[in-house]
Amino acid sequence: MQELYIIKIGGNIIDDAASTDAFLKRFASLPFHKILVHGGGKVATQMASRLNIPTTMIEGRRITDQPMLEVVTMVYGGLVNKTLVAKLQANDCNAIGLTGADGACIVAKKREVANIDYGFAGDITAVNDKLLTSLLTQDLVPVIAPLTFDKQGTLLNTNADTMASFLAVALCKNFRVTLVYCFEKKGVLSDPQDDESVIDYISPEKYARLKNEGIISKGMVPKLDNAFHALHQGLEKVIICHADELNKVANSHSSHSGTVLTLEEIGG
Amino acid sequence: MQELYIIKIGGNIIDDAASTDAFLKRFASLPFHKILVHGGGKVATQMASRLNIPTTMIEGRRITDQPMLEVVTMVYGGLVNKTLVAKLQANDCNAIGLTGADGACIVAKKREVANIDYGFAGDITAVNDKLLTSLLTQDLVPVIAPLTFDKQGTLLNTNADTMASFLAVALCKNFRVTLVYCFEKKGVLSDPQDDESVIDYISPEKYARLKNEGIISKGMVPKLDNAFHALHQGLEKVIICHADELNKVANSHSSHSGTVLTLEEIGG
Numbered sequence: 001m002q003e004l005y006i007i008k009i010g011g012n013i014i015d016d017a018a019s020t021d022a023f024l025k026r027f028a029s030l031p032f033h034k035i036l037v038h039g040g041g042k043v044a045t046q047m048a049s050r051l052n053i054p055t056t057m058i059e060g061r062r063i064t065d066q067p068m069l070e071v072v073t074m075v076y077g078g079l080v081n082k083t084l085v086a087k088l089q090a091n092d093c094n095a096i097g098l099t100g101a102d103g104a105c106i107v108a109k110k111r112e113v114a115n116i117d118y119g120f121a122g123d124i125t126a127v128n129d130k131l132l133t134s135l136l137t138q139d140l141v142p143v144i145a146p147l148t149f150d151k152q153g154t155l156l157n158t159n160a161d162t163m164a165s166f167l168a169v170a171l172c173k174n175f176r177v178t179l180v181y182c183f184e185k186k187g188v189l190s191d192p193q194d195d196e197s198v199i200d201y202i203s204p205e206k207y208a209r210l211k212n213e214g215i216i217s218k219g220m221v222p223k224l225d226n227a228f229h230a231l232h233q234g235l236e237k238v239i240i241c242h243a244d245e246l247n248k249v250a251n252s253h254s255s256h257s258g259t260v261l262t263l264e265e266i267g268g
Numbered sequence: 269m270q271e272l273y274i275i276k277i278g279g280n281i282i283d284d285a286a287s288t289d290a291f292l293k294r295f296a297s298l299p300f301h302k303i304l305v306h307g308g309g310k311v312a313t314q315m316a317s318r319l320n321i322p323t324t325m326i327e328g329r330r331i332t333d334q335p336m337l338e339v340v341t342m343v344y345g346g347l348v349n350k351t352l353v354a355k356l357q358a359n360d361c362n363a364i365g366l367t368g369a370d371g372a373c374i375v376a377k378k379r380e381v382a383n384i385d386y387g388f389a390g391d392i393t394a395v396n397d398k399l400l401t402s403l404l405t406q407d408l409v410p411v412i413a414p415l416t417f418d419k420q421g422t423l424l425n426t427n428a429d430t431m432a433s434f435l436a437v438a439l440c441k442n443f444r445v446t447l448v449y450c451f452e453k454k455g456v457l458s459d460p461q462d463d464e465s466v467i468d469y470i471s472p473e474k475y476a477r478l479k480n481e482g483i484i485s486k487g488m489v490p491k492l493d494n495a496f497h498a499l500h501q502g503l504e505k506v507i508i509c510h511a512d513e514l515n516k517v518a519n520s521h522s523s524h525s526g527t528v529l530t531l532e533e534i535g536g
Contacts, residue, residue: 047342051318070347074315077365078346079338082415082423086369090421096371097345101354103364103408131406138402140371147350153358155350 003032004136004175005250008164010183011039013243014080021087023182023243028091030250033136033175036088036095036143037164040080044072047079060219064119064157072157076145085143095141100124100148101155103131106163108148108156122148122156124163127170136175161223165230172234179230180250181223182243187259188224190215198258203265204228227261237262272301272404272443273518276432278451279307281511282348289355291450291511296359298518301404301443304356304363304411305432308348312340315347328487332387332425340425344413353411363409368392368416369423371399374431376416376424390416390424392431395438404443433494437501445503448518449491450511455527456492458483466526471533472496495529505530 007027013019027036041062045055048071056063064072081097088095100106100122108122135142144167146160161181168179187198190210202210207224210216216224227238241249241258248257275295281287295304309330313323316339324331332340349365356363368374368390376390403410412435414428429449436447455466458478470478475492478484484492495506509517509526516525 073350074342074346076346077350078342078344082341082345082367082369085367086417086423087421089369089372089417090419094372095369097367097369099350099353099365101350101357101363101365104357104362131408134406138399140399149354149357151358153355155354 001174001176004171004177005030005032005034005180006037006164006168006171006177007034007180007182007246008037008160009039009243010181011041011043012184013182014038014040014084015042019243020084023246024084024087024093025091026243026246028088028093029247032250034141035132035136035167036084036141037146037160037167038076038080038084038143039146039160040072040076043080044075047071047075058116058118060222061118061121061159062157063117064121066120069120069155069157073147073155077147077155081143081145088141088143093141094139095143096135097143097145099145099155100158100163104128104149105131106144106148106158106166107151108158109150110154110156120154120156122150122158124148124158124166127166129170129174132167132171133174159222161226165226168230168235169233177235178250179227179235179238180246181227181238181240182246183240184242186242186245187240187257188216188220200259202259202261204263205265224261231261231263269442269444270301272303272439272445273298273448274303274305274432274436274439274445275448275450275514276305276428277307277511278449279309279311280452281450282306282308282352283310287511288352291514292352292355292361293359294511294514296356296361297515300518302409303400303404303435304352304409305414305428305435306344306348306352306411307414307428308340308344311348312343315339315343326384326386328490329386329389329427330425331385332389334388337388337423337425341415341423345415349411349413356409356411361409362407363411364403365411365413367413367423368426368431372396372417373399374412374416374426374434375419376426377418378422378424388422388424390418390426392416392426392434395434397438397442400435400439401442427490429491429494433498436498436503440502446518447495447498447503447506448514449495449506449508450514451508452510454510454513455508455525456484456488468527470527470529472531473533492529499529499531
């Protein structure tokens, strides 16, 4: 089976043009099939503010009412996605920007209201691996915005980390998939104040312990939950690393750049 | 060769949710390969106004400076395109939204400054008929936003009528192509005050005469110029009609709905 890298790029990288350009250059040069999944929350919050639309976040998740749905549709599906695609094209990378609605590639349902009404937030129900595989084998590089849709015609705001892990799991049967979360830190840190305190490996047992001790908390929890969910469904490897270290991670399978998540107990 | 309908839908239809829904239902039911090309100028102008970005139009064409480029990227590539795609999906039409940058399907160059600086406006230089043909033969329905790109990574605002005619010409070699311009009138009118004064046929000679007499003017001129340009390059038929009459036009090849442009002299 051919190798496929699914790479999620966080909002803090996208927010800075120079970081984005440097990242895209590295991404474009990866000699594998690849998919880029992007966020864009900071840009959406800025645009909402310019439009006098209030942003409400609960536990790090955006509440998406109708005006906010229009903002994220514009910003994620348009501004961020198409800017990334055009820049990748300039790096000789044949990018094709997609939301979940395009070719029905990622279907979701509107999240049911339990304690919190997240509004137009989507929980993924299906990934169209056939279309994505067809695009990848035509040497296209899907660039995926964090939007899905329900079959009734409504777009839904969807967590990009979750999308990346669902894509990884769905494409496992056709490719050897590595899932990489790139962000602005060198990996999962044991001390948030110390950027060099990267945890090399995290197993499920270690993850439970780190969460228990409060070393892993907040925004990192859904990211790692998604990663382990993917690993439990057959994915080989998940890497969490700095966007600057993407090539290092991808060039050496034994590399210790970033944090490697694995189901095996490696000690430490 | 299989039949392909390339249908351009104007901004005044898109502006109204009920008209859009009715149109998309008709479009989705067409039993041919099809491509939808959309505008979105009115929505872009409204969004620009909400963002305090002034809109400047010269001879019906938008001046696209950097802030306006961001607006049209958001509105055309995101809000309008993805809303249409999601609604088509709800009509069992496997739509895939694209700008020219996606899969490098429509390449352009920034318009050179002569008398007027149109800013980030694109003049099309190439159409990737291979990708579009591949998508069409997978029974996908491309929904194309009026944005192209140059190979240096810059998105460019591009006239949707022109895009539709370039697509029609490029895909002529693989399909029997009919190009349809849908808008809010029943066709080209001999009297702008009389919605029933539809001109059945227009040949190049008749077009010259109608322009000369001032019967065809303003916004209709670039539309017809594009249409005749396409006809001269091998396209069989161009139809200009009301969005409500799309099925009538498509169901009967001898239909007189709307205005049919042809290179033959039919008289009248």
